[in-house]
Amino acid sequence: MSTFALPDTGYITRVEGHGRVRLSVADGKIEELFLEIPESPRFFEAMLIGRSIYDAREITSRICGICSVGHTLCSLQATEMALGVNVSRQTLKLRKLLLHGETLQSHVLHLYFLAAPDFLGVGSVIPLAATHRPVVERALRMKKLANDLCDLVGGRAVHPITCVPGGFTRIPKRDELTAMRDRLAAAIDNAKATVELFAALPIPSFERDTEYVALVSPDEYAFYEGEIGSSDDAPVPKWRYRGVANEKVVAHSTAKHARNKRGSYMVGALARWNLNGKLATPFARGAARALGIEDGSRNPFAISLAQAVECALVVEDAIRLIDELTADGLVDEKPRVMLRAGTGVGAVEVPRGVLFHEYTCDAAGAITSANCVIPTNQNLANVEADLREYAPTVLDRPPDQVKAALEVLVRAYDPCISCSTHLLDLRRR
Amino acid sequence: MEAKAPVRLRVVGVGNVLRKDEGAGVRAVRMLEGRVPACVELVDGGTAGGALLDLFTDGVPSIVIDAALLGLAPGSWRRIEWRSRRGDAGAFGSAHEETMATTLSLAEQLTGAPPDVTIYVIEPKDLRWGTDLSWEVARGVEGLTQAVADEVGFRFAQGSSRPATHRREE
Numbered sequence: 001m002s003t004f005a006l007p008d009t010g011y012i013t014r015v016e017g018h019g020r021v022r023l024s025v026a027d028g029k030i031e032e033l034f035l036e037i038p039e040s041p042r043f044f045e046a047m048l049i050g051r052s053i054y055d056a057r058e059i060t061s062r063i064c065g066i067c068s069v070g071h072t073l074c075s076l077q078a079t080e081m082a083l084g085v086n087v088s089r090q091t092l093k094l095r096k097l098l099l100h101g102e103t104l105q106s107h108v109l110h111l112y113f114l115a116a117p118d119f120l121g122v123g124s125v126i127p128l129a130a131t132h133r134p135v136v137e138r139a140l141r142m143k144k145l146a147n148d149l150c151d152l153v154g155g156r157a158v159h160p161i162t163c164v165p166g167g168f169t170r171i172p173k174r175d176e177l178t179a180m181r182d183r184l185a186a187a188i189d190n191a192k193a194t195v196e197l198f199a200a201l202p203i204p205s206f207e208r209d210t211e212y213v214a215l216v217s218p219d220e221y222a223f224y225e226g227e228i229g230s231s232d233d234a235p236v237p238k239w240r241y242r243g244v245a246n247e248k249v250v251a252h253s254t255a256k257h258a259r260n261k262r263g264s265y266m267v268g269a270l271a272r273w274n275l276n277g278k279l280a281t282p283f284a285r286g287a288a289r290a291l292g293i294e295d296g297s298r299n300p301f302a303i304s305l306a307q308a309v310e311c312a313l314v315v316e317d318a319i320r321l322i323d324e325l326t327a328d329g330l331v332d333e334k335p336r337v338m339l340r341a342g343t344g345v346g347a348v349e350v351p352r353g354v355l356f357h358e359y360t361c362d363a364a365g366a367i368t369s370a371n372c373v374i375p376t377n378q379n380l381a382n383v384e385a386d387l388r389e390y391a392p393t394v395l396d397r398p399p400d401q402v403k404a405a406l407e408v409l410v411r412a413y414d415p416c417i418s419c420s421t422h423l424l425d426l427r428r429r
Numbered sequence: 430m431e432a433k434a435p436v437r438l439r440v441v442g443v444g445n446v447l448r449k450d451e452g453a454g455v456r457a458v459r460m461l462e463g464r465v466p467a468c469v470e471l472v473d474g475g476t477a478g479g480a481l482l483d484l485f486t487d488g489v490p491s492i493v494i495d496a497a498l499l500g501l502a503p504g505s506w507r508r509i510e511w512r513s514r515r516g517d518a519g520a521f522g523s524a525h526e527e528t529m530a531t532t533l534s535l536a537e538q539l540t541g542a543p544p545d546v547t548i549y550v551i552e553p554k555d556l557r558w559g560t561d562l563s564w565e566v567a568r569g570v571e572g573l574t575q576a577v578a579d580e581v582g583f584r585f586a587q588g589s590s591r592p593a594t595h596r597r598e599e
Contacts, residue, residue: 044447047558059560062447065476109479124531129538136539144483158477 021406023391030391035384035410048370053079053361054165054337060357060372061159066109068159069102069150070350071357073224078357079165081239081344083365085337090325091167094153096224097321098160099348100314101149103223105157106351107269107307108146110414111194112139115304118408119201135197142190142311145183149318152180166335174326181322184315188283191312195287198308204408207298208389210382211262212271213244215349221276221284221313223349229275232261238347241356245373257381258373264381267353268413269306270297281320284313300386303412307351339365352376352414376415383413434467438584439484439491440577443474443529450503450553450566453573454494457549460574465581478532485536490545492577495529496553496566503554504569508576511546547580549573 024032044063048056057075061068073095080087087095112135113125122128129136147157152172154160162170172180215222215238216229227235228244236244247256259265273280274296277288288294291305339361346357353375360369387406394405442458445451458471465471470489474481484491499507511533529548536544551573554563562570 044558047447047560059447062445062475065445065478065480068475068477105480113479126531126535126538129535140482140486140539143480147480147483156473158480159473159475 021387021410023387023402023406025395028395030388030395033384033388033391035380035387045370045372048359048367051367053082053359053365053367054339056357056359056367056370057163057165058161063372063374065158066106067102067350067352067355069098069154070348070355072154072160072163073099074346074348074350074355074357075359076163076165077346077348078344078359079346080337081346082342082359082361083165083337083340083344084342085166087167087335088331088333090171090328090331090333091335092224093321093325094168094171095163097318097325098150098153098163099223099350100318100321101146101153103314103351104311104318105143105146105150106414107311108139108142108194110351111198111304111307111311112136114411114414115307116197116201118411119203119304138190138193142187142194145187148183149180152176164335165337167333168335171330171332174330177322177326177330181319181326184319184322187315188312191283191287191315194308194311195290198305199290199292203299203301203305204405205299206301206386206390206393206409208300208386209298210385211260211265212274213260213265213267213354213378214272214275215347215354216275217279219279221272221279221281221317223272226347228347228354230260230265231274238356239345241345241347241358241373242371245356245378247373247377256377258378259381264385265378266300266382267375267378268303269310269351270300270303271353272349273297273306273309280309280313281316283316284309287312300382300409301412303414307414339363350375353378376413379413379415383410383415436470436489437468438581439470439472439489440465440494440581441472441474441481441484441491442494443476443481444496445476447558447560449555449557449559449561450551450563451496451556452560453496453551453553453562453566453570456562457494457570457574457577460570461578464574464578466585468585469581478529479535482532482536485533485544485546486540488540488545491547492580493529493546493548494573494577495548495550497550499550499552501552502565503552503563504565504567506549506551506569506573506576509548509550511548512543549577 020036022032022034022036048059056079057072060075061072063071117124117128151157155162155170162168212231214229215226216235217226227237228241229235244260245258247258250257277296287309293302293305341363343360348355355375356373358371359367361367386409390409391406394402440458440461442454444454446455455473458473461471533544533546551569554565
């Protein structure tokens, strides 16, 4: 829903979720600090009950407009596991290619529309478009490329429609993929420029030791396939996700908090880089070196830097995937799926971190239970822990600067529920 | 394969179809399928927010359909021309799924002129999780959809990208 004002009604804001940091300070000490979430997509799981598992991916793609590809692919993994469906290598590569499109799309939006204005000290991307026009135009070129990649493979720029259990209803043509490859190759320079931009921006220096959780694979920088890795533990298979994301209800949020080996853990681009960086492409490793995170980082503000690295990585890896697909020869496979009773789990790295879907269906394919664990929920406890350690370092500043500094930290996580203008409720006594 | 007709007008439905009346815009666009000329592109924009920016920077006029809290009776709708009403747009909302106002403002900043966008907004009644529209909004969407179809027909019947007069409310 939009923000509009009619003369006699006043302004209204989006109904999409909002987060708020509640900070209360007395005599220079923090009395209360919470990240409040008034609502979360968990209500959504109830909507799946009784629906056909075949339709789950279409419903779940609507959880989030930015992560619609990730939800679709995670849903398909869970569905296919429940129904005992194995997909072809071609389908796997096309899905990875599609996911790269969404990762690029989302990271560019966050880096240029949210993080860059924060680090350049302007309120939003709109003044940035006036003062740094070439930078914004580069962002739009990259975003258009990412949109077109999602459109080519998924049939739409958002809410993909070609992905179904077992494969695709339509696959890209060879010449379409070749044309996309040329555009991706041309975008390498844009990815380099993105790294150069963020290497020059003043990133706050703050470090806190925490646990990092992401998919890991011995073969590749994992986005779509892998086990659940942790900086504190050995990898576990995806169907054991509940043992990693031990969710608990907290009083100040309808979104549950997650914990594994410590009080909190981080998911997302920095967690992925810290666990998978050694398997990254040479181009991406060079980008990480330029950004000072080649060997990992414990600074949550470096999440943006890891996103810049991943922009380089996904562009380069998308080219590799297209080369393999065209070399192998594209086959118009006809996905066939038989319904049966079963339980399946999906685990996919979406832009903000690892996402889990789990469904159980009966013999007719009707979903009898569903569970979705989204990255933003997994990060909430970690954001709060960061805020508790970071806030005392900025409390000597005027209230508006404290507010701005803490909001920048929350936004660094790229949360789905963030609200850029009314994020912080600061009370000082 | 048959070549696509050049796009001369877009109709973009936005909103979350899982939040009952919030998805009214997407529902309206689905109802327009088969009712507009081939040169009119129907777009299910979902909750993509800022990801839709490209739609408003290429010079193609757009009609956007969305739900908005206007203080009217549920299911009532209004027609707003962005060029004349953009000064009323509120402050930025969600940080990651930019509001339509933010997206259109950015499009103006980038192109140097306000985008040619007409917005149909409908008052929701029920924004809880669910896939069905409330009775009032379902009825309102029918009228709104007919009005959009009329406007599309009028635009092309006149050979112009803009109608001379508008129906304002059902």
